[in-house]
Amino acid sequence: MSAAESSPEPEFTVRIDADGSVRLRWRRGLTITGEAAEAAMAEVNRVCGETRRPMLVDMATTEAVERRARTVFLRPCQANRIALLGRSPVDRVIANFIVGVSNMPCPTRYFTSQPDALRWLGVVAGDQPD
Template identity: 25%
Template sequence: MNQNLIEKFIVENEYTKLWIEDGIMFGEYKEDVTIDLTAAQKVVSDRIKLCKNIAYPFLGTTQGLQNLSKEAREYFSTEEGTRFMKKLAIVTTSSIDKMVGNFFLKFNHPAVPTRLFTNQEDALKWLKEDL
């Protein structure tokens, strides 16, 4: 496949790398990144640009995430923060990430169906149920 075509399906900013593959949008944080409200808004804006008004299931990983502010968590869970997401799978890589993920689910109630996973295979299986 032409490398230029592949690059059109990847968006990268100072906080995350986002891409679409096999009908699923993926997102991973840069190493040791802190996400505040401004950063969360940038991530969502870039995700919306990448999806081009098409709703995708989304797989996000917490690896690399150093800190996620209360305001960012609240924003990510809103209708605006989940715009063009069919559902959200969060893959945690450590016990601390799992604790943050559970906190997010319990207190922020994302506007789309959301589940926490400890491995990517299970997350993908759940996301692909609707494809």
């Protein structure tokens, strides 16, 4: 298969981990658009069904978050707590802008440590894949 025929990496993935938490992982280097945010939140709600769950959002190396995406993130979804996981100073600035100037629909915090984020979510921080 040639590079032109290969399918691009999806903008995000959503899964429920063995511990019952939701994991939303954004593609590296992505600018999160309003359309991508809408699709991700719809998928989170779909996989959760009627159950509200803690959610770990891996946003490491996110390039930017468009204004429309930020408004999508202000809507309630099936997440009852959200831990934003990043690695760089840029990730922290993006997360602080989202959380700091917004009235988030549930408790939301930024972390650079996955075990710390999982503990805050009330999830056992075992050998979880990154």
